[in-house]
Every structure is written in structure tokens, then in C-alpha cells.
Amino acid sequence: MVRLALTLAAFSIPGPVFWPYFAGVALLAIGLPIILKKEVPQADGLDKLMPFGRLFYAVPLAVFAGEHFTIAQFMAPTVPSWIPAHLFWIYFVGVALVAAALSIVVKKYSQLAATLLGIMILLFVVLLHIPKVVGNPHDRIAWAVALRDLSFSGGAFAFAGAQIKRASPAKTNPPLITLARYFMVIAALFFGVEHFLHPDFAPGVPLQKTTPTWIPLHLFWAYLAGTVLLATGASLLINKKSRLAATYLGLTILLIVLVIYLPILISIPADIGNGLNYFADTLLFSGTALLLADALPKENLPHA
Secondary structure (H helix, E strand, O other): OHHHHHHHHHHHOOHHHHHHHHHHHHHHHHHHHHHHHHHHHHOOHHHHHHHHHHHHHHHHHHHHHHHHHHOHHHHHHHOOOOOOOHHHHHHHHHHHHHHHHHHHHHOOOHHHHHHHHHHHHHHHHHHHHHHHHHHOOOOHHHHHHHHHHHHHHHHHHHHHHHHHHHHOOOOOOOHHHHHHHHHHHHHHHHHHHHHHHOOOEOOOOOOOOEOOOOOOOHHHHHHHHHHHHHHHHHHHHHOOOHHHHHHHHHHHHHHHHHHHHHHHHHHOOOOHHHHHHHHHHHHHHHHHHHHHHHHOOOOOOOOO
């Protein structure tokens, strides 16, 4: 009876709400046992956190893939007018996101999948976001979205570079990891400044959403995020304690996800645009930072 009730409840949920949640939970159910059983026990100290980076990265990809299939008609106008077959590209991106998320979580053909994913997201920056920035250079949201996706592209490149390094260890980092570090530097420094200029907006990735007044210490979280973003961005820029900086950045953003975005999600679970999307977006940024940390050379990290 309980299973029947759950089934009926699931079918009563509108598709655009149900499928993004289902896709994210499915990826979580696939990846979490793998990480907990096979990878966490083999790591020490803060390195135990590193495998979760790809989970935090892949689950949001699955969420966004679900949206590409359920609200494709609404997303089609975002494709530039000079590109034909708008709906085809929306569905294509949805398939690509699902495939990349699965590949990254289970580590099957993951180097190829992550490289192609990084290229795809970088193309979003070049084809979709840069024209908006050029058209209105004073629009801080256009800048934030462009640099957000630039960092996400870097996360995929960092993961791909880490697989290259593990397959053939060398003294120098693969170029993909260096590229990922610079992508994160640009985003972190810009986001850090934005947190001090606009502290009322929800922290992490500074977009349109303001922090609800019922979130305690909301200004504290904004300034904390800004401080950590600037400090870790500077460390990544000069390449000093880079792995530690990326790790602490990922943990700080994860804390913000749990303290701010999870309560917002719980308060408006059916409002995908204002709840789940912001939760997934910020979790993806945390995963990006942890993927970069895992790819960078090991340092004398403190033990947990």
C-alpha cells in the first residue's frame, strides 16, 4: 500500500517538477554507494572529501538534463536565431548532460565525457553568454552567468585532466588542469567582489535571487562567501596552496548550499526556477571547486 501510494503521488506531480528531481535523485543513488564503499575508505584526511566533488558536479547535471526534456519549448528561444533546429539542440544537450553525469559518476569513459562536456559548456559561454555581455557590459547578471559557466567548464576540464594524470603520472599538470585553475580564478575573484557590492543577493553564485529575510545572518553568509572567494581566488591565481584553497572554497560553498539553498528548496519544492535550480547551480559550483582541488598537486593538507 505504501509503494502504491508513493507511485500515485509521483504520477500526480507535474512532469516539469517530477523529472528534474527524479534525475538528480537517480544519479545520487547510483554514485553515493560507489563513493562510500570503494573510495572514501581508501582516502585519508581531507582527501576523503574529494570523491564527493564529482557527485556534487554530476547530480546537478542530471537535474538540468531533466529540465531540457520537460521544458524544451521554453528553452528553445535561448538558442541563437542563426542556429537551426532549436528544439533538437535542447534535447541534444539534455542527452549530453545525462551521459556525462553517468560517465563521471561511474568513471566509465569519463576522461572523454568530461573533455567533451567542458568543450560544450565553453561553447555556451562563447555562443550564448559573451554576446549578452558585449551587448550590455554593465549587466552584472550577464557577467555572473558567463563566468559561472566558465567555471563549470573548468570543472569538467579539471576532472578530465585528473584522469590523464592518473593514467600517466608526470611532474607537470596536464594543460587542462591549468586551464581549469584559471577559469576558477576569474570566476572566484569576480564573484568575491560581487558579494561585497551586493550582499543582499544569495551567496555562492551571485545571480538575481535575494537571500530571504527569514534566513538568519544572511549578510554574514554573503561577506563570508565574498572573503573566501577572494582569498581562494588569489591563492589559485599565484598558485600557492592551490589544492587547499580549492578544497576550502568547495567546502564553504557546500556549507552555503546546506544553510541557505536547502531551506529555500524545502520551502518551495515545486518552484523549480527559484528553488531547485539555485540549489543545483550552487552545488555544481561546490563540485567544480572540489574537482579542481582533486586535480591539483597534493600538499600537506590537515587531517580531518
